[in-house]
Amino acid sequence: SQQGEEDPQALSIQEGENATMNCSYKTSINNLQWYRQNSGRGLVHLILIRSNEREKHSGRLRVTLDTSKKSSSLLITASRAADTASYFCATGQGGSEKLVFGKGMKLTVNP
């Protein structure tokens, strides 16, 4: 079963705008990760935030984590056409459990 659920499922914006994607999950986690996938390609890791962290930055990416609400958000600032891709959140529960991915969210950035 899927752990993370991304919202919205699809988002279309203009270049230069900010894009915000949300992820909700159900069980306690060790970490939450965000991945990007260009059409038909493999996934690329973007950022990992641990359960004891609330916010993390990497370049134009900003991730927040609210463990009390079991939710995370990914903000991409000053979006570019090259950011067009599907974005997935994934949750790790620690121990020997598998990393569980959400169904993904498709972002389209129009030039």
Next chain:
Amino acid sequence: KAGVTQTPRYLIKTRGQQVTLSCSPISGHRSVSWYQQTPGQGLQFLFEYFSETQRNKGNFPGRFSGRQFSNSRSEMNVSTLELGDSALYLCASSPTALANTGELFFGEGSRLTVL
């Protein structure tokens, strides 16, 4: 450092046949995970291997099997193929002993079409 390599990239099979997919992880990574991706189900976990041992298995029928070799390379096999097995099969390696505690490095996938 070379990335995760999956072969073949594309293949077409007919129902009832079997298929073997190969994955070479990043050098030094001993954890390998496999995922099936379809438009309807998204990314579904298949297996995770560490040091030749299957540590986790997803909810797939016994037709799906896998193994890992001493050099960390991994293979997965699907027997008696069904139309619903058409998917992108993704392999990922991890530098951490526990695959869910750090980032996964994905290959480009093997696109399987079953006719």
